[in-house]
Amino acid sequence: MRHGHITSVGMPRLASKPQAITASPIRRIAALLDEARRKSDIISFGGGAPSLPPPQEVVDFLVDFLKNNPQKSVAYGSTRGMIELRELIAQDLKKYWGVDYDPKDEIIIVNGGTEGIYLALSAILEPGDEVIVLDPTYLGYHEPVKLLGGRVRTVPVTVENGYQPRIEDVKKVISPLTKAFILLSPDNPTGRVVTEEFVRGLVDLAVEHDFWIVFDAVYKHISYGRPTPWVDSFKGARERTITINSFSKEASIPGFRLGYVTAPREVVEVMEKIKQYVSLAPDTPGQIAMIKFLESGIKDRYLQEVVIPTYRKRRDFMYKCIQEYLPEAKTSLPEGAFYFFVNIEEYLKAMGRDDEEFANRLLYRKSVVVIPGRYFGEMGKNHIRMTFVSEPEERIEEGIKRMSAYVSSYM
Amino acid sequence: MRHGHITSVGMPRLASKPQAITASPIRRIAALLDEARRKSDIISFGGGAPSLPPPQEVVDFLVDFLKNNPQKSVAYGSTRGMIELRELIAQDLKKYWGVDYDPKDEIIIVNGGTEGIYLALSAILEPGDEVIVLDPTYLGYHEPVKLLGGRVRTVPVTVENGYQPRIEDVKKVISPLTKAFILLSPDNPTGRVVTEEFVRGLVDLAVEHDFWIVFDAVYKHISYGRPTPWVDSFKGARERTITINSFSKEASIPGFRLGYVTAPREVVEVMEKIKQYVSLAPDTPGQIAMIKFLESGIKDRYLQEVVIPTYRKRRDFMYKCIQEYLPEAKTSLPEGAFYFFVNIEEYLKAMGRDDEEFANRLLYRKSVVVIPGRYFGEMGKNHIRMTFVSEPEERIEEGIKRMSAYVSSYM
Structure with missing residues (x-):
């Protein structure tokens, strides 16, 4: 009756499902970075946290x-978040993406994009349902x-395809159990x-096969050319799309754990119910800071003059x-977000290592x-x-030169 | 195939379980309070949020x-929370309750007591498991x-019994499916x-019938006489107890959504895995503030000189x-927390109303x-x-006089 490896005498x-999930990639990355911090002159192409300070005006405010x-700064807020902030979010989404959301019923503030994903999936998934994701994709x-x-x-x-997904490949994995696609x-x-x-x-596929699109737009403002298409603005999408947003990347404030989700009001209602028992309410000081960020033109300036150029x-x-x-x-020149995803197969073949061994050895x-x-x-x-x-x-140049020196010895 | 009342054309x-749970009591309370705010000269015996400002030294810090x-104030933290804060928590628990916890493996910082409960239950419950709670009890x-x-x-x-539970009544509801008791x-x-x-x-029952005790200690420092017994300090309890703590009541900072859980390391490990996908990490600024709260004697002074006397x-x-x-x-004189639970049956009988109608009418x-x-x-x-x-x-006197005037007209 006991799970020997996890339960002490x-x-x-303990519950079985959480034991079956893996925490290892995130832990292994953390372990790599911990190790890194102990060494001198580490060059990090690892963690994807924003490296810029938050806007000074927001901090000052x-x-x-x-x-x-x-007292007001640290008081309880409501589960959906401050209505003032939701109103500013609605204006902001209208301005950037041309889409109208009702701040009262179609927007809920969440404790970071992570909670947004969790609540969205909790609101729609039944045991046995299938969810389609791209491969590779975000760990979470x-x-x-x-x-x-x-x-x-x-x-x-x-x-080879610039990491672009193809509709014909999506069609291959759709089944009667398909409940959502995460994009x-x-x-x-x-x-x-x-x-x-x-x-x-x-x-079109979502309409035809009646599934949800969970559109994860946490990097929506971190783009260097054309902006991402906004799923909700496509005909037929609105009633089957849940969009996850985060302030972490846009305002460089990941430690406040603050994001928001737009969805049909029925979904927001269910997410709110679940959130009452998962986290009760979003962070109050962070919401106050984000009201300032949105209401005063700081966001535009910060993104256009600091974040994107840097x-x-x-x-x-x-x-x-x-x-x-x-x-x-x-590799493929990233059009957005923070990362290069680099195929190093040729080097690994010459070295007789896999990518995990490579990363460990490169650090060492x-x-x-x-x-x-x-x-x-x-x-x-x-x-x-x-x-x-x-x-x-x-330091980017220095780091890549070191990588070059390392792989060259095998070529 | 569709749930007509919740799903639009x-x-x-949507998922069925979240639709089956109720959000109504919390919502109805919120509605009462919203209504209240619109009226003039409202006296509130309603919401249980701390009414004191947080310690000034903590705010200043x-x-x-x-x-x-x-930048450091709003950076990502680790999922278990800052080790400095966990070390201070371990010292604090030792000092007040005489129990040793390993800050590295037996303590996890959570986004408020609410997340603590959710993660604890997620870590131990299988579908079909039974959980025993007292009645009445906390809504969450x-x-x-x-x-x-x-x-x-x-x-x-x-x-009549001072709201004290009796072991013989607990025995009556224990079954082979009993997985936890929430105290x-x-x-x-x-x-x-x-x-x-x-x-x-x-x-003793938990040992005999092999179930968990989830000890919700969020009000642990809000007591006016004898302190609460600390479940973990009882022989046999340690390996089957998960204790939920919150800074919201102790430091009057509910808006930071910050608490912590102590549990056997295997449980902390599973809770951490789940938390990676529920909220990723606790609030960073709040943790910084709570380091100050714990490390400098502020907590003792604040509780003994401000909170408890007030x-x-x-x-x-x-x-x-x-x-x-x-x-x-x-009613029964509360030994802790913020509330009187008052049996008003005699008045309700005379009025021909139930408690919900009474509350609504009293407000009106x-x-x-x-x-x-x-x-x-x-x-x-x-x-x-x-x-x-x-x-x-x-204002307490004024409010109760108004209640008296209201019920007297029926007696």
Whole structure:
């Protein structure tokens, strides 16, 4: 009756599903980074946290607010979040994406994109339901689906195709059990922004086969060329789309755990019910800060003058360095998000190593952190993910030179 | 195939369990309070949020930290929370309750007590498992148990017995399916602190029948006489107890959504895995503030000089007023938490109303907010919950005088 490997003598049983899910990729990345911190002169292409400070005006505003209204700053809020913030979010979504949402009924503030995904999946999944994701994809989709009793089906994407998914590949995995498709655009780990054509095809399939689209738009403002298509603006999409948004990347405030979800009012209602018992309410000080961020033009300036120029320069520079110093690597210039997903098969073959061994050895030998591609899915094998947000240009060059020196000795 | 009442035309199906849970009591309370805010001269015995400002030194510290380290203040943290904070928590628990916890493996920071409960139940419950709670009890236990596919069994407590549960009543509902008992002490809504004898008996039953004790200790420092027994300090309890703690009540910072859970390391490990996909990490600024709260003696001073004297005075005063102005009401002097749970059966009989109608009418007629007892369980019918934290003494008297005037007209 006991699970020997997890339960101590005398302890009652634990639930089986959470034991079956894996925490390992995230833990292994954390372990890599912990290890990295102990070494000197580490160059990190690892963690994907925003590396810029939050907008100074927002910090100043929050500091003043805390000083002048300490009790109000840390009071309980409602489960859906402050209506003032939801109204500003509705205006912001209208301005950028041309779509109208009712701030009262179609927007709910959540404790980060992670809670957004969890609540959305909780609101729609029955045990046995299937959820389609791309492969490779973000680490955080497979396990919550499994926790909720669902099953993941994958659609492969490859560097040869610029990591763009193809509708014909989606069709192959649709079944009567298909309940949702999760679309992340711009994407982690590939930096891909999907095409209008793909979204059109996906929405048609969703209508035809009656499934939800969970549109994860947490990187929506981190793009360097054309913006991501907005799923809700496609005919037929609105009543079957749940869109996940985060302030973490746009405002560089991941520690506040603050995001929001738009969805049909019936879905928001169910998500709110679940959220009452999962986290009760979003963070109050973070909401106060984000009201300032949205209401005063700070967001536009911060994105256009600080975030995008900084990240774009580093992206272009990293691309040049990869091409120059790692000529056998294959990658695709990211149109958004923070990452290059790099196929290093040629080097791995010569070295007789897999991508995980490569990442471990590279850290040990050259003090450079990269993330093994296999952590993002079966198709991620023989790849590595490299973020360009953590290091300035000269360190990007130095890091890639070290990688080059390391692989050259085998070629 | 569609749930007509919740799904719009064209919308794919939603999950069934979240639709089956109820959000109504919390919503109805929120609606009462919203209504209340629109009226003038409302006296609130309703919401149980701390009414004191957080400690000024903690606010000052956070303000300075934000000013001097804006980026660090809002950076991602790890899923278990900052190790510095966990170490201070371990020292604090040792000091107050004499129990040793390993800060690395037996403590996890959570996004408020609510997330603590949710993660704890997620870590242990299988569909079909039974969870025992007292009746009346906190609103937030039944629904997460149901969401996770479990079933709630209840043990009645009554004002005649000072709302103390009896071991023989617990025995009556234990079955082979019993997976956990949730114990809240000090209690919401009754203010009861359980006896050592009850905890001893409960732990013996948990050992004998192999179930978990989820000890909800969010009000642990809000007590006016003897402190709550600490479940973990009873022989045999440690390996089957998960303890939920919150900073919301102790530090008056509910808006930061910050608490922590102690449990056997195997449970913490599973909770961490689930938390990675539910909320990723706790709030960073809140953790910084709570490091200050714990490390510098502020907590002791704040509790002993501000929180407890303020609330105790109001408690004693409200007790006197209830006895004087509502002589037919029966209640029990709360030993902890924020609330009187008042049996008003005699008045309701005379009025021909139930407790919910009473609360609605009282607000409409006399602008006084109380919470209907039925929201806390079947046994709560004919009761009302009255908090003494929201109003100062003269307003407490005024409010109860209004209640008296209202019921007198029927007697």
